[in-house]
Each structure stands twice: as structure tokens, then as C-alpha cells.
Amino acid sequence: MKNFQVAIIGGGVIGSAIAWELSKYKVDVVVFEMGSDVASGASKANSGVIHSGINSPTDSLKARFCVEGNSMFQTLADTLGFQFKWVGKWIIAKNQHEEKELNRLQNVGIANNVPYLKVIDGSEVEKKEPNVSCYKALWVPTAGIIFPYEFTIALAENAAENNVKFLLETKVIGLKKQRNNFEILTDKGNFQAQIVVNAAGLNCREIVSMVEEPDFQVYPCRGEYLILDKNYSSLINSMIYPVPVKELGVLGVHITPTIEGNILIGPSAEFIGDAEDKRTTKEMMSTLFKEAKEIIPALPKKAVISAYSGIRCKLASEKSGGWADYRIEESKHTTGLINLLGIESPGLTAAPAIAREVMKMISKHMELQKKNNFKLKKGRIKRFSEMPLKEQSDLVKNDERWGRIVCRCEQITEAEVINALSNPLGARSLSAVKYRCRAGMGRCQGGFCTQHIVRIMEEQFNIGIDDMKLKSPKSYLFEKRTREVKDD
Amino acid sequence: MISKSVDVAVIGGGPAGLAAAVSAKQHGAKHVVIIDRNSWLGGILPQCIHDGFGVEETGVSLTGPEYAEKYVEMAEKQDIQVLKETMVLQFDKSKEIIAVNKKGLYKIKAGAIVLAMGCREKTRWNVLIPGSRPSGIYTAGVAQSFINLYNIMPGKNVIILGSGDVGLIMARRLKFEGANVLGVVEILPYASGLPRNVVQCLNDYDIPLFLNHTITCIDGKERIEQVTIAQVDEHMHPIAGTEKQISCDTLLLSLGLTPENELSKNVGIEIDSVTGGPIVNQMLETTLDGVFACGNCLQVYDTVDMLSLDAKRAGEHATEKASLQKRKQKSNIRIIPGDGVRYVVPQLVDKSGMIPLTFRVEKPKENTILRVLAGDEELLRKKMRWVNPANMVRIEVDISAETIASAETLKVIIDDC
Ligand SMILES: Cc1cc2nc3c(=O)[nH]c(=O)nc-3n(C[C@H](O)[C@H](O)[C@H](O)COP(=O)(O)OP(=O)(O)OC[C@H]3O[C@@H](n4cnc5c(N)ncnc54)[C@H](O)[C@@H]3O)c2cc1C
Numbered sequence A: 001m002k003n004f005q006v007a008i009i010g011g012g013v014i015g016s017a018i019a020w021e022l023s024k025y026k027v028d029v030v031v032f033e034m035g036s037d038v039a040s041g042a043s044k045a046n047s048g049v050i051h052s053g054i055n056s057p058t059d060s061l062k063a064r065f066c067v068e069g070n071s072m073f074q075t076l077a078d079t080l081g082f083q084f085k086w087v088g089k090w091i092i093a094k095n096q097h098e099e100k101e102l103n104r105l106q107n108v109g110i111a112n113n114v115p116y117l118k119v120i121d122g123s124e125v126e127k128k129e130p131n132v133s134c135y136k137a138l139w140v141p142t143a144g145i146i147f148p149y150e151f152t153i154a155l156a157e158n159a160a161e162n163n164v165k166f167l168l169e170t171k172v173i174g175l176k177k178q179r180n181n182f183e184i185l186t187d188k189g190n191f192q193a194q195i196v197v198n199a200a201g202l203n204c205r206e207i208v209s210m211v212e213e214p215d216f217q218v219y220p221c222r223g224e225y226l227i228l229d230k231n232y233s234s235l236i237n238s239m240i241y242p243v244p245v246k247e248l249g250v251l252g253v254h255i256t257p258t259i260e261g262n263i264l265i266g267p268s269a270e271f272i273g274d275a276e277d278k279r280t281t282k283e284m285m286s287t288l289f290k291e292a293k294e295i296i297p298a299l300p301k302k303a304v305i306s307a308y309s310g311i312r313c314k315l316a317s318e319k320s321g322g323w324a325d326y327r328i329e330e331s332k333h334t335t336g337l338i339n340l341l342g343i344e345s346p347g348l349t350a351a352p353a354i355a356r357e358v359m360k361m362i363s364k365h366m367e368l369q370k371k372n373n374f375k376l377k378k379g380r381i382k383r384f385s386e387m388p389l390k391e392q393s394d395l396v397k398n399d400e401r402w403g404r405i406v407c408r409c410e411q412i413t414e415a416e417v418i419n420a421l422s423n424p425l426g427a428r429s430l431s432a433v434k435y436r437c438r439a440g441m442g443r444c445q446g447g448f449c450t451q452h453i454v455r456i457m458e459e460q461f462n463i464g465i466d467d468m469k470l471k472s473p474k475s476y477l478f479e480k481r482t483r484e485v486k487d488d
Numbered sequence B: 001m002i003s004k005s006v007d008v009a010v011i012g013g014g015p016a017g018l019a020a021a022v023s024a025k026q027h028g029a030k031h032v033v034i035i036d037r038n039s040w041l042g043g044i045l046p047q048c049i050h051d052g053f054g055v056e057e058t059g060v061s062l063t064g065p066e067y068a069e070k071y072v073e074m075a076e077k078q079d080i081q082v083l084k085e086t087m088v089l090q091f092d093k094s095k096e097i098i099a100v101n102k103k104g105l106y107k108i109k110a111g112a113i114v115l116a117m118g119c120r121e122k123t124r125w126n127v128l129i130p131g132s133r134p135s136g137i138y139t140a141g142v143a144q145s146f147i148n149l150y151n152i153m154p155g156k157n158v159i160i161l162g163s164g165d166v167g168l169i170m171a172r173r174l175k176f177e178g179a180n181v182l183g184v185v186e187i188l189p190y191a192s193g194l195p196r197n198v199v200q201c202l203n204d205y206d207i208p209l210f211l212n213h214t215i216t217c218i219d220g221k222e223r224i225e226q227v228t229i230a231q232v233d234e235h236m237h238p239i240a241g242t243e244k245q246i247s248c249d250t251l252l253l254s255l256g257l258t259p260e261n262e263l264s265k266n267v268g269i270e271i272d273s274v275t276g277g278p279i280v281n282q283m284l285e286t287t288l289d290g291v292f293a294c295g296n297c298l299q300v301y302d303t304v305d306m307l308s309l310d311a312k313r314a315g316e317h318a319t320e321k322a323s324l325q326k327r328k329q330k331s332n333i334r335i336i337p338g339d340g341v342r343y344v345v346p347q348l349v350d351k352s353g354m355i356p357l358t359f360r361v362e363k364p365k366e367n368t369i370l371r372v373l374a375g376d377e378e379l380l381r382k383k384m385r386w387v388n389p390a391n392m393v394r395i396e397v398d399i400s401a402e403t404i405a406s407a408e409t410l411k412v413i414i415d416d417c
């Protein structure tokens, strides 16, 4: 049994942001994550938008943490070294009727302290976005894009480098409150902690119910996306949103550029029974395409190269309108249990601000003393493919592993794959490599690089063929080795 | 940076690149280099351990590695420089290639370039199969390399989507390794691989072939657990009520190949939207002066024999070009696919003579007439008892100087008798 001061359940963006804040202090922290890597849940599969804060009612926690989080992102990106772009967004109105909604949003935005909002004529919008036609649009410059997994991984890895313990593939299966401590039961043994932070996303209710009767329900709501090929990146320059749909408390199908040039279409909104049902469906694929085509008529069908889905953790049912505010609170019945409930959109944006709020709650239980040896990351490391020839040439001269290209589509080198596999979290799946260095993300979807990554995993990390996984504990890649390789 | 200057640089050391390089040397090129990112020569062939290669060319049925070995030996005898484990990152209009290997970055100035990068397989997302995203889904060629080159079995209970040759061959290969091959699912009313492979790889092993069927959903939370297959109508839409679930732990995709042309696209070479390869003239020269294309990056061939034949021509013309200066700017005649024809390579011609044409038909047909027309004038007429999209057709047409001077387009059509 191992003792910690703070135990965080869930290595999504919320758990990782809290871990990172805590890693600046002299506290013993553990993060339990049942997936094979951080960002295994909603934090991997979303729109990756850093929202401005115009969409949530004034005085809601959603509005407050969103605006606060938004203002922190530039500094976070510069120090943690993840990619971030203020691309801005247009909310487009097709007619006078929808224009009213733009005015309403603008007013909410102003009340929420969102700066530089402007309603602009369709003809002006067309100059900036030649493929979009509309009557009027609201321009929101303080909206940006990130790769959500890159952000989560950066937070978690920097926390781990500062001694937060991440236990991957470790599922919390029981929780008991003792006098001053919690006993935490996991499928990898038992642990103790003074404070438990419940950042389990869709499983937040399950965690609460281990110690008390929850006073809320979780309503999973699936959002599907389509991804477009990079060849079509010039279709839009900024994000394009319709005016929000009235129902379900979601923003509607929008079109979002990504940092690498792919475009996202989605998400849909569909309440589902099984919170783990991350399917994409044929029906939704065609609906998404149809709705996107209404915004960008020039969208070609063959541009679609992939699809995925993410599941929202909603506290309000479809019947009751789907909107509920976040609950960020210490349990009234179980002292020391800090619950983060219903952290749906804009949770990615809000994460850094929520983490600070949670720090305040923890500081009520223990004295938080700053570490003087906290190691902050120093910006982003350039990829081989982004370097000028001279720099590439020098790298190869010093270390031949930079001269072996492993992923042909994204031109990722063996050195980069080895760095990815050497991550401080100990994440060793194929996806862990992909999300850290982009090997396998290109057009051939791993057709060329999988064999090379498998070889590196086996030869340099001693991972057995039967232990290799795609992304989760049981997502095995292979059946077995057919015969032993002989040296001849 | 390591600088080099060569007459002919061949990108890709598969059968196409090897044949082109050997031929360049035979036609007098002094300094020829082959650049390949693999640690071996032969491209895809070393993983194709079944036989059936080189039957037309040599009269004997060789395995992939045997066939490759033949060309590798020739290349070695010819004093061709080979850069292995070397990736070409880019080349520009002045034919300067940037490549990298463990020794460093290379700048290679070439008199002419031959593109022989081969092809890649289509993935699940080229056909957008809905469902979850579990492990256990491989393209057939990737599975083939795991089994044949790395001794790794991808799975036990296998479904194969697509009846391309690689898929058919893998069905049999998996069976040999003790897997249960539950069936091959094909959306078309006929197999898309060669008929001989249907017989030798499926029928001989009682592996079911579901024609007019497709996979409509993939299920499995971590590893793939089942697929749903359904029958399709004549528009290839699944027919409601015909869905059937099949449990499996592995799905192989054999959905066809796409020529590998990122390098060509980046430098601005025009690509044929049907073949996916560069647009070329009768010399297999692309729209970029001095850059030639051959092998599967030009168009996907059925057999390596025909591929080598064309690749040799690319090597020969590249050599001529390397010793000449600028292309005489002549207007090109376009060769276009007419009724019943999907595509024709080359797409352009600017010189008279016996010109080899390769093409594929739209659908299988019997008792047809192949015609090559220049306006109203018929340049060639040939009875063909049987045509099939899986079998590429190769013909030679005599194009006169007058035709070159007067015609604007040539058309290849398949008519009923
Ligand atoms: C479709 C969609 C689009 C979105 N778009 C945006 C957007 O554009 N901008 C934005 O700001 N926000 C967006 N969001 C919201 C944002 O993604 C979420 O708010 C955020 O990711 C929530 O993070 P989390 O850490 O709470 O949850 P998760 O990322 O789900 O993390 C919870 C983690 O806990 C782990 N876990 C659960 N139970 C246990 C257990 N018993 N033991 C151990 N580990 C456990 C899970 O494996 C998981 O990794 C979107 C959400 C969705 C679904």
C-alpha cells in the first residue's frame, strides 16, 4: 500500500491540469488512469476549440472558467510547448431572423467580458471566407485551436517530470473513507490518500457512488466528426459556426480548421444509453456532410478521410433541455472528496482555470508550499520535418537515428519515435507514439510505419509482440510470433 | 550535406526502379543511382513469397524474392550506385533531390529522374466504414509483411474486405498459418483480383466469397469483435434486412492500391485523377521536363512482367534525356479513354512510331472490339473475346507523322461486336 496526499482519479485534461498545478508544490500526488495513456476519454476526441466564452449564460461556472481559461492559453502554449493558433471564429446568420441570435450572443459575450466582438455584413465576411455565404456574421477573434491530446499530454508529462506519479492502466474500483484518509482500491492494488479528486469524466457518478448516494445523473451524449484531407485546408481560414441550435445545449455542427491543415466537421449531438459506445454511424456521417455543405457549398465528398466520435458528460437529460452548469465542489457528506461533475464543453478551455479553483479547495486541507526546483518545460521542440536543411543535416551528423525516416507520410524519424516512447508517463501504445510525434497520422494511416515502430518497441523497449497495444489495455495488435527469428 | 551529381537518379528500388536503372545503364548512362528507403532492394517483392512472378517475361513462375533477386544481381553487375535506408524528402524543378539516411543529408543533382515509388494501400477511411475504432484492422499488405517478413501473426479469426489480389493471396497465406478465414467480402458482382487467384486462393481452400456484399459496421471496444455485412443493390447501397453479424478478431482490407505520388505532387507534376499517377507521354515523361515515371507509382499494374517492360522504357528515355538539353516544345496530343474504357496510359503523345498503350476497361464484357480513333480515322481495330477490369490491356499502335501533325486527340474505345 502506498500513501499519497492527493489522489486524482482520471487522466483527462481536467485531471492532468490539476496534477500540473499540484506539481509546482511540495505535495505527493498520484493520478489513476484506466486507459493506456492520458487523454483516453473526452479529452482526446473533441473539437479542440479554445472557446471565447460567449456561449454560456453570464454568472455560470461555464462562462467564468471558460473566459478565465481562455486568457491563460497563450502563456500555457508558450511554456508547455503545444501548438496553439488564434484563428478566430465566425458565427453565421442566414437571415434577419438568425441575426437576432447574433445580437443576443454578442450581448452575452459582452456581459461575460469577451472582447472585440463585432457583427459584420455577409459581403465583408465573403472577402475573408470566400467559400462561405451568409447574411451577417458575428466575428469572435478570441477563439483558438489546439490539439486537445497534445495539451493534455504536455500537462501530464510536465507534471510527471515534477514527480507526480501517473499510474496508467489502473482502474479505481472502490473508494472508502476512513477517519482522515481514503482507501483507494484499484485493479493494481490499494492506495491511500488524504484528498481524492474525482476527475473521472463520464464515470464521475460511479466514483461518487462508491462513497455516497449521488444526487445527480449522467446523460452521455455522443458527438461524431468527419475529418477532411489536408488538400482541402484552404476551404476556410477561421472556424465557421451556425447560430447555436436551440435544443440540447450544444453549439451545432461547425467547421473547424486544425493546426496541421485538416478540417473537422461536427459534432453531432445524440443522447445514448451506453457511455462507452464511441461508434460512428453511416447516418450521422451523411447528416454531418449535409449540414456542412449548407455552410460551405463547395465541399467535395471525397475530401472526407476519417471519422471519430467523443462523448459528452451531461448532467441534464435530453428532455430537460440538455443544459446544466458544471459542479466543482467538495462533497458535503464526504470531507476531502473533491468532485468535478458534468465537465462538458467548454471543459478543454476551462481546464486550467478549473485546476486553479481546485487548488484553492485543496489548500483548505493542507498547506501548499511552492517547490523551488520545479522544472518548467521550455517551449516546443520542432519536428525534423519542420527544420531547415542545415539543422536537419547537423542533427543526423551527431545522431544517426535522425537519419532514419520511420513514418513516410509525416516524415517522422526514428529518434522522434524513440523520444515519444521514452515519455515520462510510461505510455507505450501505438497511439501513444502517434499522439506524441504524429507517426501514423498521415494518409497511409500507419501502413508503412507500424512495422518500424513495432521493431523499435521490441528491440529498444523490450516490449513483447503479445503485449503490444493499439491504445487501450486490451487492444492487442497481434496474435503471436509464428516462429522465432533466427540470426543467420 | 553530402553533394552528388548523377546522370539518372531513380527514386524507389522496387522492380520498377531496378528495371529502369538497369536499362538506363544499358543505354549508356554513366552514373546511375537508386535511392530506396528500405534496407533491401526489391520493394514490395520480398514479402510476396508466393509464386506467379515473371511468367510472361521468363517463362518460369518465380516467387517475389526470386524475381527481385534476378534484377538485384543485374544491378550489381552494372555498377549502379545504391543508397539504401535513404528517404527522398523532396526534389525540385531543377532536378535536385534532397534525401536523408543515417550518414546525413544528401543533395543529388540529376540529369534525369525516374519516379518508381510504388504504391500504398487504401485504408478503412478511403471507403469510410462506420463503427468503432478497435485494434485488429490491417491492410492486407501490412498483414502480409508482418507474417512473411517479421513472423508475426496478426490474428486468428479473419474477415477480408475486398477481393483484390493481395487480399486473395492473404486469404490462402493465413489459412496456411492456421487461421480461420471466415470469408472475403466484395461489393462488386465479380472479384477484383485476377481470376487465377480466386481459384487458387479461395476455391481450393473452401473460403467463401460474398459477392455484392459490403461491411456496414465494425464493432469492438478494444480489439475488433465483429463486423456486420450486408448485401448491396445495383447502386451499391446496402439492402435493409440483409445484415448479418460475423464474429472475428481481425479484419484485413484489400481495397486496392493508390500510386504513391506525394513527391510528384509537391513539385507540381500533373496527376491523372483516374490512375492516381502522373500524366505521361509515350516516353513515360511526366509534365515536368526530364522527370519520368514507371511502375506502380505510374499506374497500378496486375503483374510485374508488364511493369518491368514499361519501366525499362522509362530508364531508356531518361538516359536519352540526361544527355540532351531542353525538350523541344511540341504540342501534345491527348489520348483519352472513350466508351467502356476507364483510363489510358500514356495520356499524351508527341511523336510518331509504334506506341505502346496500356489501359483498363470499365467492366467485364465478352465479344468486344477495341478501337483506337484519331477523329474519324481508325488507327487500330482488334477483336477481344473477353475483357475484365482486373486485367490490364497492353497494345501497340502505329501512329503516323500525319496523325501527329493533324490530330488533337486519340480515343481508345471498347465497342460491342
Ligand atoms: C464532442 C465533444 C466536443 C467538445 N468540444 C470542445 C471544445 O471544442 N472546446 C472545449 O473547450 N471543450 C470541448 N469539449 C469538452 C471537453 O472535451 C471536456 O470537457 C473535457 O475533455 C473533459 O475532460 P475530463 O478530464 O473531465 O474528462 P475525460 O477526458 O473523459 O477524462 C476522464 C478520464 O478518467 C478516466 N477514468 C474514468 N473512470 C476511471 C476509473 N474508475 N479509474 C481510473 N480512471 C478512470 C478515463 O479513462 C478518462 O481518461 C467537447 C466535448 C465533446 C464530447
Ligand SMILES: Cc1cc2nc3c(=O)[nH]c(=O)nc-3n(C[C@H](O)[C@H](O)[C@H](O)COP(=O)(O)OP(=O)(O)OC[C@H]3O[C@@H](n4cnc5c(N)ncnc54)[C@H](O)[C@@H]3O)c2cc1C
Binding pocket: B011, B012, B013, B014, B015, B016, B017, B035, B036, B037, B038, B042, B043, B044, B045, B048, B050, B051, B052, B053, B054, B086, B087, B088, B089, B116, B117, B118, B119, B141, B144, B165, B166, B169, B260, B263, B294, B295, B296, B297, B301, B302, B303, B304, B305, B307
Ligand atoms: C501483395 C502483392 C502481391 C502481388 N502479387 C503478384 C504476383 O503474384 N505476380 C505479379 O506479377 N505481381 C504481383 N504483384 C505486383 C508487383 O509486386 C508489384 O506490381 C511490384 O512490386 C511493383 O513494383 P514497383 O517497383 O512499382 O513498386 P514497389 O515494389 O512498391 O517499390 C517501390 C519502392 O520505392 C520505395 N520508395 C517510395 N517512396 C520513396 C521515397 N520517397 N524515398 C525512397 N524510397 C522510396 C519503396 O520503399 C519501395 O521499395 C503483387 C503486389 C502485391 C502488393
